[in-house]
Amino acid sequence: MDQQQPPADRDPSGEGGATRFCYRHPDRRTGITCTRCDRPICSECMISASVGFHCPECVRSGGGTGHHPAASRPRTLTGGAVAADPRLVTKILLAINVAVFAAVWLTGRSWLVQDLMLIGRAWDPQPFPGGWTGVAEGQWYRLLTSMFLHEELLHIAFNMLGLWWLGGPLEAALGRVRFLALYLLSGLAGSALTYWISAQNQGSLGASGAVFGLLGATVVLMRRMNYDLRPVLVILALNVLFSLRSGIAWQAHLGGLIAGTLIAVALVHAPRARRNAVQFGACALVLAVTVVIVFARTAALT
Known part of the structure; x- marks a missing residue:
C-alpha cells in the first residue's frame, strides 16, 4: 500500500517532471496531485484522504468510489473534518x-x-x-x-x-x-x-x-x-x-x-x-x- 506523504516531503517540481501549478491557484507551484482526478493541487486545496490527497471538487462529488462515506471521509492536515465553508x-x-x-x-x-x-x-x-x-x-x-x-x-x-x-x-x-x-x-x-x-x-x-x-x-x-x-x-x-x-x-x-x-x-x-x-x-x-x-x-x- 502506498504511504501518504505530507506536502513538505514532496519534490516541489513533482516527480522530476515539468513544473505544475494548482488548478485553483495558478500562481502556486505544487508537486501534489489529486489521487482521484490527477489534477495538481496546492497545500491549501488538498484534502487528506485514506490514501493520498483529494481536490475539493472530488470530495464534494464523492468521487464515485462506492465506499461507505465514513470509510474515506476527507480530513484536514491535522485530522479535522473538512467543511464546505472553511471560514x-x-x-x-x-x-x-x-x-x-x-x-x-x-x-x-x-x-x-x-x-x-x-x-x-x-x-x-x-x-x-x-x-x-x-x-x-x-x-x-x-x-x-x-x-x-x-x-x-x-x-x-x-x-x-x-x-x-x-x-x-x-x-x-x-x-x-x-x-x-x-x-x-x-x-x-x-x-x-x-x-x-x-x-x-x-x-x-x-x-x-x-x-x-x-x-x-x-x-x-x-x-x-x-x-x-x-x-x-x-x-x-x-x-x-x-x-x-x-x-x-x-x-x-x-x-x-x-x-x-x-x-x-x-x-x-x-x-x-x-x-x-x-x-x-x-x-x-x-x-x-x-x-x-x-x-x-x-x-x-x-
Missing part, C-alpha cells in the same frame, strides 16, 4: 466582535465596558457609582468576554484584519473544532497572563491575545508546510515591537503567542496513531495552566 468559524468570531463593538457604541459604552472588560479587583467607583468588581471577586467570565470587547475603531480594525487574514487559512488547515480551540485558548491564556502580571486595577480588552495566538500558529503551520517564513516573521516582529508601546497590553500578546504556538505544534506534529490524544491533551494542558495562573493570582489578591 465559517472565522466569520462567526468576526461577527461577534463587530456586534459587541457596535453594541458598545450604540449604548454609550459605559455599561458594557464595565461588565465585560478584564479587571483584577474592585475599580475606583469614579466615574461609575458603586465601583466595579473583577476576576478576583469571582467574575471569571471577564477573562473570556474581554476578548470580544473593543472601544476604538482602529483597535478592532487591526484585530479583525488579523483574524480574517490568519483565521481563514488556519481554519481550513486545522478544521473548525481545532481552530476554535486554538483561538479561545490563546485568548484565555493572554487574559490570564494579563491578570497575573498587570496591576489589579488595570483594565484590559481586545482580541489581540487570540490574534497573536493565530500568528504563532501560522508560523508553525508554514514551517510544517515548508513555506517561506520570512514574510510572517517580519509581521510577527513588527507586532512584537508595536506591543511595547505605552498603553498596549503586551501581556495578552505574549500569553496568546505562547499558547497558540504550543497548541499549534501539538496539532500539526502529532503522530497519526495518537493524533487526538496528543492534540486535545495539549489543549487541556494549556487550559489547566491558564486556570492555575488565575487561581494563583486570585489567591494573592484576596
Whole structure:
C-alpha cells in the first residue's frame, strides 16, 4: 500500500517532471496531485484522504468510489473534518466582535465596558457609582468576554484584519473544532497572563491575545508546510515591537503567542496513531495552566 506523504516531503517540481501549478491557484507551484482526478493541487486545496490527497471538487462529488462515506471521509492536515465553508468559524468570531463593538457604541459604552472588560479587583467607583468588581471577586467570565470587547475603531480594525487574514487559512488547515480551540485558548491564556502580571486595577480588552495566538500558529503551520517564513516573521516582529508601546497590553500578546504556538505544534506534529490524544491533551494542558495562573493570582489578591 502506498504511504501518504505530507506536502513538505514532496519534490516541489513533482516527480522530476515539468513544473505544475494548482488548478485553483495558478500562481502556486505544487508537486501534489489529486489521487482521484490527477489534477495538481496546492497545500491549501488538498484534502487528506485514506490514501493520498483529494481536490475539493472530488470530495464534494464523492468521487464515485462506492465506499461507505465514513470509510474515506476527507480530513484536514491535522485530522479535522473538512467543511464546505472553511471560514465559517472565522466569520462567526468576526461577527461577534463587530456586534459587541457596535453594541458598545450604540449604548454609550459605559455599561458594557464595565461588565465585560478584564479587571483584577474592585475599580475606583469614579466615574461609575458603586465601583466595579473583577476576576478576583469571582467574575471569571471577564477573562473570556474581554476578548470580544473593543472601544476604538482602529483597535478592532487591526484585530479583525488579523483574524480574517490568519483565521481563514488556519481554519481550513486545522478544521473548525481545532481552530476554535486554538483561538479561545490563546485568548484565555493572554487574559490570564494579563491578570497575573498587570496591576489589579488595570483594565484590559481586545482580541489581540487570540490574534497573536493565530500568528504563532501560522508560523508553525508554514514551517510544517515548508513555506517561506520570512514574510510572517517580519509581521510577527513588527507586532512584537508595536506591543511595547505605552498603553498596549503586551501581556495578552505574549500569553496568546505562547499558547497558540504550543497548541499549534501539538496539532500539526502529532503522530497519526495518537493524533487526538496528543492534540486535545495539549489543549487541556494549556487550559489547566491558564486556570492555575488565575487561581494563583486570585489567591494573592484576596
